Amino acid sequence: MKALVCVKRVPMTGGRIVLTDDEQAIETKHLGFAISPHEECGVEEAVRLVEAHGGESVVLTLGPPDAEEQLRDAMAIGADRGIHLVTDGEEWDPEATAGAIVAAVIADETASGPFDLILFGNESADSGGFQTGLRVAYALGRPCATGLKAVAVGDGSFRCEQEEGGGRNVYELPLPAVVTVLEGLNLPRYPSVPGRMRAGRKPLEASTPERPASRLERARLVVPAGESKQAEILGHGADAASAVVDLLEQIGVTS
Amino acid sequence: MNLCLVEHLDGVATDASLQAFTLAAGLGGETHALVIGPGGAEVAATIPAAVVYVAEHDALDAFAPDAWAAILCAMPSRTGVTAIVAPGSARATDAMARAAVRLGEPLAANCISATPGNPLLLTRIRWGGSLLEEARLHTDCALLTVVPHTLPAVAPGSPGAVERFTPELADADLVVRVRERVAPPAGGVSLTDAKVVVTGGRGVGSAEGFVVVEELAGLLGGAVGCSRAVTMSGWRPHTDQVGQTGNKIAPEIYIACGVSGATQHIAGAKGAKRILAVNTDPEAPIMSVADYAVVGDLHEVLPAISAELRRRRG
Numbered sequence: 001m002k003a004l005v006c007v008k009r010v011p012m013t014g015g016r017i018v019l020t021d022d023e024q025a026i027e028t029k030h031l032g033f034a035i036s037p038h039e040e041c042g043v044e045e046a047v048r049l050v051e052a053h054g055g056e057s058v059v060l061t062l063g064p065p066d067a068e069e070q071l072r073d074a075m076a077i078g079a080d081r082g083i084h085l086v087t088d089g090e091e092w093d094p095e096a097t098a099g100a101i102v103a104a105v106i107a108d109e110t111a112s113g114p115f116d117l118i119l120f121g122n123e124s125a126d127s128g129g130f131q132t133g134l135r136v137a138y139a140l141g142r143p144c145a146t147g148l149k150a151v152a153v154g155d156g157s158f159r160c161e162q163e164e165g166g167g168r169n170v171y172e173l174p175l176p177a178v179v180t181v182l183e184g185l186n187l188p189r190y191p192s193v194p195g196r197m198r199a200g201r202k203p204l205e206a207s208t209p210e211r212p213a214s215r216l217e218r219a220r221l222v223v224p225a226g227e228s229k230q231a232e233i234l235g236h237g238a239d240a241a242s243a244v245v246d247l248l249e250q251i252g253v254t255s
Numbered sequence: 256m257n258l259c260l261v262e263h264l265d266g267v268a269t270d271a272s273l274q275a276f277t278l279a280a281g282l283g284g285e286t287h288a289l290v291i292g293p294g295g296a297e298v299a300a301t302i303p304a305a306v307v308y309v310a311e312h313d314a315l316d317a318f319a320p321d322a323w324a325a326i327l328c329a330m331p332s333r334t335g336v337t338a339i340v341a342p343g344s345a346r347a348t349d350a351m352a353r354a355a356v357r358l359g360e361p362l363a364a365n366c367i368s369a370t371p372g373n374p375l376l377l378t379r380i381r382w383g384g385s386l387l388e389e390a391r392l393h394t395d396c397a398l399l400t401v402v403p404h405t406l407p408a409v410a411p412g413s414p415g416a417v418e419r420f421t422p423e424l425a426d427a428d429l430v431v432r433v434r435e436r437v438a439p440p441a442g443g444v445s446l447t448d449a450k451v452v453v454t455g456g457r458g459v460g461s462a463e464g465f466v467v468v469e470e471l472a473g474l475l476g477g478a479v480g481c482s483r484a485v486t487m488s489g490w491r492p493h494t495d496q497v498g499q500t501g502n503k504i505a506p507e508i509y510i511a512c513g514v515s516g517a518t519q520h521i522a523g524a525k526g527a528k529r530i531l532a533v534n535t536d537p538e539a540p541i542m543s544v545a546d547y548a549v550v551g552d553l554h555e556v557l558p559a560i561s562a563e564l565r566r567r568r569g
């Protein structure tokens with residue numbers, strides 16, 4: 001099993017989103033960054049598949065120089081090597097992102113053999129385009145199932161499950177395939193200290209692709225209005241119980 | 256002319272599809288609709304479009320996203336479409352993304368408004384709705400999905416005409432196709448349908464600590480939710496998570512205990528009619544999104560609320 005997982009670096013915005021003055025991005029001066037949650041599960045799954053079946057797991061990101069942090073995080077939980085498509089920090093749209101990833105996959109496969117499985121998050125946490133994985137799948141001519149919450153490798157095929165309407169849809173894909181996954185697929189492990197030490201020494205290949213113009217052009221970002229209110233304090237500690245139950249009765253949810 | 260993909264469930268067009276239709280109709284010109292799969296003809300009779308196309312094919316009894324994309328792509332040449340609009344459901348979004356690749360077009364996912372023109376002016380959501388993006392879409396055939404539950408649904412009505420057709424599907428369009436459907440588990444109140452949701456966050460402190468959350472949810476006939484901090488600690492399964500990468504809930508009242516109120520958490524609770532926060536910290540961000548609050552330790556407050564409910568019931 002040779003698995004590639006593509007991840008995106010996103011800011012951990014916390015309680016309030018603040019924009020830069022030009023309204024083009026989130027102000028990240030005081031924020032930490034993480035691998036977008038769906039992809040974090042993708043990394044864990046790729047590592048588990050390789051632990052179970054042997055082979056190699058590779059992690060790829062398209063992002064600014066600092067996104068090496070997320071590649072090292074993925075390598076700390078077990079990915080064997082990294083591919084960094086370095087940008088100047090400008091946002092790339094899904095078509096451009098997929099184009100650069102396809103070129104990188106073809107180059108890597110030519111040098112070191114094909115990937116059985118390429119994993120993406122179903123959508124990125126920030127821009128939420130819902131399409132990068134599918135674009136890569138189409139360009140490579142590989143089948144793709146999206147929004148997966150369970151995957152299992154069978155004999156030459158790949159069984160995967162999607163939640164829908166409380167139930168599940170089951171697919172079977174021939175390999176090689178591309179999948180997009182959702183948080184809940186697994187519970188990602190925390191990197192160990194030795195894992196972090198090893199990650200610093202794992203191979204990482206960097207290149208700098210050219211960003212094409214976007215046909216879906218961002219004009220500006222806007223924080224939705226009407227979010228800020230001041231909660232009415234019903235009381236403090238256990239003494240508030242009576243006021244809370246009054247409220248619940250008033251809404252009509254107590255019987 | 257615009258085309259709206261209308262999904263249907265149990266013989267009825269989904270609300271999200273009828274909301275997408277509203278956006279499509281707002282783009283001006285005629286709005287046509289496309290209905291795919293068994294039962295489509297009955298659904299077509301309720302859609303107030305100039306023409307409703309019904310794609311019928313033996314292979315369409317199970318969802319096959321590439322087949323849906325193939326059908327969507329056959330439509331522009333069929334009818335001279337300048338925009339294809341679909342609901343932002345998982346299925347429709349998947350099919351639209353595939354159609355976008357096949358047509359060589361961008362896809363603008365999760366729009367809440369569109370102003371006609373070239374470029375088309377769009378507002379779409381980011382961060383599960385915590386942030387909006389105003390964008391310009393430069394293309395002759397705009398592909399858009401619409402965030403569910405933000406626009407009013409078009410009222411059902413009779414179509415001008417219904418045209419049934421059998422699409423041509425290649426074998427490759429049927430490689431990815433639902434093989435098996437596992438029915439939802441019976442019983443229990445589902446988080447997404449519950450009238451009351453009681454959520455515990457990191458402030459609950461442990462898996463065992465959820466006893467007080469479960470007790471209150473049980474007394475109110477509600478469901479238990481949790482934050483991502485809880486899921487990541489392994490205290491509750493991810494199926495309980497509320498938020499951008501968890502469940503989107505719409506209860507009469509959302510009782511969020513020991514939850515700080517991160518934007519990604521609140522993104523899942525935007526449909527809640529009211530929010531009651533229970534938190535030791537009067538400055539927690541949740542205090543500015545909640546309608547009501549109790550300042551205090553949830554391990555004291557929740558048992559007291561449960562006891563008061565029991566007392567009043569006698």
Ligand SMILES: Cc1cc2nc3c(=O)[nH]c(=O)nc-3n(C[C@H](O)[C@H](O)[C@H](O)COP(=O)(O)OP(=O)(O)OC[C@H]3O[C@@H](n4cnc5c(N)ncnc54)[C@H](O)[C@@H]3O)c2cc1C
Pocket residue numbers: 010011012013014034036037125126455456457458459481482483484485496497498499500501512513514515516517518519520523533534535536539551552553554
């Ligand atoms: C891309 C992305 C997606 C995300 N998606 C989600 C998502 O879907 N859902 C989600 O929940 N999060 C999500 N998060 C994480 C989110 O940003 C927060 O980290 C998370 O919601 C915090 O959980 P919490 O409120 O339980 O914990 P904390 O932020 O640690 O807050 C704990 C709160 O409990 C209070 N508290 C402590 N002890 C007590 C007590 N005894 N009694 C009462 N109150 C007490 C504290 O005052 C504090 O306010 C996402 C993050 C990212 C970056």
